[in-house]
Amino acid sequence: MVSNHDEAAAVRPLTLAWVNWHLEVGERVVRTEALQGGITADMRRLTIGTRDGGTRDLVLRSFVNVEHAEDWLNREADALALLTGTGVPAPGLVAVDPTATHCEYPSLLMTHLVGRTVLDDEGxxxxxxxxxxxxxxxxxxxxxxxxxxxxxxxxxxxxxxxxxxxxxxxxxxxxxxxxxxxxxxxxxxxxxxxxxxxxxxxxxxxxxxxxxxxxxxxxxxxxxxxxxxxxxxxxxxxxxxxxxxxxxxxxxxxxxxxxxxxxxxxxxxxxxxxxxxxxxxxxxxxxxxxxxxxxxxxxxxxxxxxxxxxxxxxxxxx
Structure with missing residues (x-):
């Protein structure tokens, strides 16, 4: 996925509070990037400042005005939990709010995987x-x-x-x-x-x-x-x-x-x-x-x- 750093990357207040709730003590969101490439969901990479002065990345997936958001997020959360330890390189589940009980929109928080999509003919x-x-x-x-x-x-x-x-x-x-x-x-x-x-x-x-x-x-x-x-x-x-x-x-x-x-x-x-x-x-x-x-x-x-x-x-x- 391609990233950009404009205002669209900003995380809405309720969602940000929900993300912060699921971070480790002493951690905070220090940067957000909008990720392009998805068709149905808004994707953001969140850079988390850790207690030791380092950083780690998470990915926030939110469905805005999507009819099947609850079903899709529940299925994704179940799949990510299932795939942990299987050898299939899937993100790790951090938290999910499929009915937007806490967030502005139905959302899922997961670990960030290194790598990029490759859509070129070459290779x-x-x-x-x-x-x-x-x-x-x-x-x-x-x-x-x-x-x-x-x-x-x-x-x-x-x-x-x-x-x-x-x-x-x-x-x-x-x-x-x-x-x-x-x-x-x-x-x-x-x-x-x-x-x-x-x-x-x-x-x-x-x-x-x-x-x-x-x-x-x-x-x-x-x-x-x-x-x-x-x-x-x-x-x-x-x-x-x-x-x-x-x-x-x-x-x-x-x-x-x-x-x-x-x-x-x-x-x-x-x-x-x-x-x-x-x-x-x-x-x-x-x-x-x-x-x-x-x-x-x-x-x-x-x-x-x-x-x-x-x-x-x-x-x-x-």
Whole structure:
């Protein structure tokens, strides 16, 4: 995520009092930074002055006028608590106020992870297997209490066919998601796993290469098929880096030890369902990418990539 230091970074009074309540004795907030890159939440990095004269960082996540804020924050808090000690590099939970009992808005306070999101085309060949291995590790988590069942993000009746799209391919794709969902073996899902929610340490000219330092934004945590998480990351890769990369991710996931649906028709269902869901929110998805420096990813450019990707899915898997 990208930071800035303007007045928007200021923490509101009730929220600041709540944050202070959860600090160690003698600690105080000495700096705040607004973090850009999220779609639904306001994010701020808080630099905390410690008693010994040092500092540590926390992240404050607040939902302003978001309908599902309570549910999402409860799910994220549960996920962060669950992931502690699992080896999955997620933030640590400090405190949560899902109903804005103490804060101006529903909020969550968590530890800050080092690293940054990397959305550039350069180096993707190296990062792709790292993403795949990380997702396999997430799916290996076995929670004592399952999160709620996944919710589909689109229906056949709400798909928005892009202008100039291959209408025959899109009609066939829409027919795919009219069918009942295939049976599946449930897994612990991140549900919004993609490069924008993965932090990397990318040391300059290091022979060790990049490594993943964190996975963030666990508000959509669900129970469902591994194929659904893989499909979601695949669509993001297709729109960010080109359709060929989206088609490659499932293979990388299996090479990392992940298990997907055995039947091609079942894989197609999940891949198509996720791709078509993006048709309804291309502008919303593309804007944070442009703010992060991918200025060429206009809404129209992303729509065009979505069309090519959806058509390629139907050609390759249909």
């Amino acid at each position: 993707l060949e190296t990062r792709l297997p790292l993403l795949a291995r990380q997702l396999v590790a997430i799916h290996a988590v076995r929670p004592a209490v399952r999160p709620r069942e996944y919710v589909a993000w689109t229906t056949a009746g709400t798909v928005v066919v892009p202008k100039g799209a291959d209408t025959a391919a899109w009609a066939a794709a829409i027919d795919v998601i009219r069918r009942p969902a295939p049976p599946y073996e449930g897994r612990f899902l991140h549900r919004d796993f993609h490069p924008g929610n993965v932090l990397f340490d990318v040391p300059p000219s290091s022979p060790a290469g990049p490594r993943i330092t964190g996975v963030i934004d666990w508000a959509q945590t669900s129970w469902g098929p591994a194929d659904l998480d893989v499909a979601h990351c695949s669509t993001n890769l297709a729109l960010l880096h080109g359709p060929a990369w989206g088609l490659r991710f499932a293979e990388a996931y299996e090479e990392a030890g992940g298990v997907l649906a055995s039947a091609a028709s079942e894989r197609l269902y999940w891949q198509v369902r996720d791709a078509l869901a993006f048709s309804e929110e291309v502008q919303l998805v593309a804007q944070p990418w442009r703010e992060a420096g991918r200025t060429e990813l206009t809404t129209r450019a992303v729509e065009a990539r979505l069309d090519v990707y959806a058509t390629a899915l139907m050609d390759a898997l249909g």
